[in-house]
Amino acid sequence: MLVSSPAIASMYRYRVQRFWKEFDLIKQKQANLTVTDLTSLDQYHYLGTSAVDHAAEILKISNHSQVLDIGSGIGGTSRYLAWKYGCQVMGVELQEQLHQVGVQMNEVTHLSDRVKLMQGDFTDISDLAIADRSFDSWISLNVFLHICDRTTLFQNCARVLKPEGRFYIEDYYAAQDLPEGDRQALAEIIACPYLPSREQYLADLEKVGFQEIEFVDMSALWQPWLQERYQKFEAQREYYQVLFDVDMVNSYSHFYQTVVNLFNSGNVSGARIYGTK
Numbered sequence: 277m278l279v280s281s282p283a284i285a286s287m288y289r290y291r292v293q294r295f296w297k298e299f300d301l302i303k304q305k306q307a308n309l310t311v312t313d314l315t316s317l318d319q320y321h322y323l324g325t326s327a328v329d330h331a332a333e334i335l336k337i338s339n340h341s342q343v344l345d346i347g348s349g350i351g352g353t354s355r356y357l358a359w360k361y362g363c364q365v366m367g368v369e370l371q372e373q374l375h376q377v378g379v380q381m382n383e384v385t386h387l388s389d390r391v392k393l394m395q396g397d398f399t400d401i402s403d404l405a406i407a408d409r410s411f412d413s414w415i416s417l418n419v420f421l422h423i424c425d426r427t428t429l430f431q432n433c434a435r436v437l438k439p440e441g442r443f444y445i446e447d448y449y450a451a452q453d454l455p456e457g458d459r460q461a462l463a464e465i466i467a468c469p470y471l472p473s474r475e476q477y478l479a480d481l482e483k484v485g486f487q488e489i490e491f492v493d494m495s496a497l498w499q500p501w502l503q504e505r506y507q508k509f510e511a512q513r514e515y516y517q518v519l520f521d522v523d524m525v526n527s528y529s530h531f532y533q534t535v536v537n538l539f540n541s542g543n544v545s546g547a548r549i550y551g552t553k
């Protein structure tokens with residue numbers, strides 16, 4: 277079962293509006309936009325494109341690779357991979373509005389032939405026409421925290437990968453038992469209704485046949501990055517209040533602060549998890 281779409285829709289409710297406003301500001305300065313002009317806007321994970329470069333190295337992506345981007349957002353990761361490494365990428369994104377922005381940005385950056393974006397729920401791939409064993413690798417950055425049906429999720433993850441294919445995840449996990457307040461904040465603010473422990477995460481991946489799994493805790497790198505994101509936003513509050521309405525500014529501030537608090541509590545952590553089929 278997927279986390280209720282209203283929870284996800286609520287968390288992402290201002291993304292498209294914010295994207296277009298900030299896109300227009302960039303566009304006013306420069307007519308022909310490339311992938312790198314958009315990376316300050318389209319990477320909805322942590323540590324920007326350096327995280328994608330790290331993943332590309334682990335996944336051994338080359339210009340022959342067929343890559344699946346699970347939960348592609350507005351396609352930032354997919355475009356960056358195709359642009360930098362010359363691979364073919366398919367992205368699957370649940371939310372129609374985000375998917376549509378991604379399709380338009382593929383056109384803007386002339387990458388529509390190498391990046392195919394599809395709208396759909398990755399826990400229900402029967403509708404998506406994704407053939408079994410069709411990808412050399414898949415990547416999924418900050419997506420699985422939204423999905424509570426890990427059984428179907430990981431079965432699909434295993435199905436779509438070629439034998440000996442590689443996978444790369446960035447995600448949250450529960451470093452210790454979560455107090456009720458943290459559970460509530462995760463569910464209501466982050467649209468994360470369930471968080472596995474490290475042991476549960478590994479067991480779920482092994483159950484569907486993934487092997488040689490590495491689980492690298494990212495808290496030491498993510499915590500300062502998240503803190504800086506929140507502080508930068510607060511420092512530019514007046515600027516954002518000119519651009520956006522006050523509800524939107526307050527919503528972003530609350531979201532960024534909640535993530536900082538969750539990671540600072542030591543109860544919630546982040547990880548890079550990768551391996552092979």
Ligand SMILES: C[S@@+](CC[C@H](N)C(=O)[O-])C[C@H]1O[C@@H](n2cnc3c(N)ncnc32)[C@H](O)[C@@H]1O
Pocket residue numbers: 278284318319320321346347348349350351352353368369370371374396397398399416417418419422423
């Ligand atoms: C934090 S964003 C990350 C987007 C992208 N991976 C990136 O790094 O820019 C998480 C995305 O996962 C998508 N998502 C959540 N559940 C999904 C599902 N079941 N199938 C496909 N996409 C999903 C959300 O709609 C959201 O766009």
